[in-house]
Amino acid sequence: MRAAALQALLICDADDKSRFVLNLPENMPCDTAQQFACPEGIPGRPAKPELVAPGKVGRRAMHTVEGRAVLLHALAHIEMNAINLALDIIWRFADMPPAFYTDWMKVAREEAKHFSLLNAHLRDLGFPYGSFSAHNSLWEMAEKTKADLTARLALVPRTMEARGLDVTPGLMQKLVQAGDLRAGEIMQTIYDEEIGHVEIGNRWYNYQCRKEGHDALAYYPVLSERYKAPRLRGPFNLEGRRQAGFTESELVWLQGQ
Known part of the structure; x- marks a missing residue:
């Protein structure tokens, strides 16, 4: 499983990467102790989208x-970044319980579904993926x-990805109000499953x-x-965060x- 995760991470074409992950067999054997040399080309990514500073992404x-x-x-x-993040945590960090790797492979598969x-x-x-710039x-x-x-877990799923729980309901509403019902359906699927990812x-x-x-x-x-993480700013989706495993003490803080 961990070798397959590294192989998938190195794939450059976005559609090929998502298909590869979605086609990985269930219940792959997992050597939790194996240490990998870090290869060049992590993460594999296509020539487009062009990566720019966050403030330069068009609206x-x-x-x-x-x-x-x-x-x-x-x-x-x-979602493409989220595929890469789930794959990266699988191959990079050894000596965790087997359930750790199974959990993150589930995340990788669902992120690949979301991207697709x-x-x-x-x-x-x-306007297929690559049509606009990104950060x-x-x-x-x-x-x-x-x-x-520990920092990866604190600052990626619990900070940057958890932010999606705050903003997705509002984005979904805007898309539906603009007449894009299909986008609203996709966003609902993503929101429901992202709660599990943050959990x-x-x-x-x-x-x-x-x-x-x-x-x-x-x-x-x-x-x-x-690690100079982005500052957390409200409004926060407290109920969504509760479902994702944040404690009441964390929500008060x-x-x-």
């Missing part, structure tokens, strides 16, 4: 087809935390904190400062930021 009016495509393209790029749904809809709109913030955090599993991140973050002797709540801001 368009939502009442136009192109405007909706710009938003959906940004979401597809997030979004890209199929983008093609129907006339690389998610993967940049993966690079920062490549030697620290997996929460669960394994807490596991790591127990193993290392950290208080999970107190250690989070330490890691956030150490979050609202005080």
